[in-house]
Amino acid sequence: NAGVTQTPKFRVLKTGQSMTLLCAQDMNHEYMYWYRQDPGMGLRLIHYSVGEGTTAKGEVPDGYNVSRLKKQNFLLGLESAAPSQTSVYFCASEGTTARAKNIQYFGAGTRLSVL
């Protein structure tokens, strides 16, 4: 019963490098989200997707791109990493049934440092 799985768990990048964070969910959820968590800031939404092939911008989308080619996967890309992107990144998913709606399930997070 995996739920929401994020890879990798840790990563260190140099400024200007690129990388992709992978989120996979096995609950057949329609909605998926990427957040970043910074000290004293709570969680802020980067991008989200309401279905396969669709994505939308959240509160802090600049410097990130996303793709949802398969329903179970949601990828977050950093094309040219900057120190300001040092953060902990969380993926979440949510179902659309009456029972599942309004409950977001979170992965364990990816800790990213950009030097």
Add this chain to the structure above:
Amino acid sequence: GDSVTQMEGPVTLSEEAFLTINCTYTATGYPSLFWYVQYPGEGLQLLLKATKADDKGSNKGFEATYRKETTSFHLEKGSVQVSDSAVYFCALRDSGAGSYQLTFGKGTKLSVIP
């Protein structure tokens, strides 16, 4: 825009003490309200929720009541345990079509000592 304000920590309590974490909100519509908990090294998990005024959400001994008149959703527990040590986040989702975003407070770190 929507916002959530919760008391800043850290909060340190002795085991079996009473807990209150204050949360107030502003929203343009009629929001649903949530408390999420984050244990060390883990992602967030839903603790409880309420979707309309005067609803009381409860789980694991925690309670919160949706107070529309005071725009509040305070978290309470009568007797905390060491295992309750975590960061607690208040959050809202506004009503209306296309409202997918959760707006989070900054989080309150709770430490319970034996």
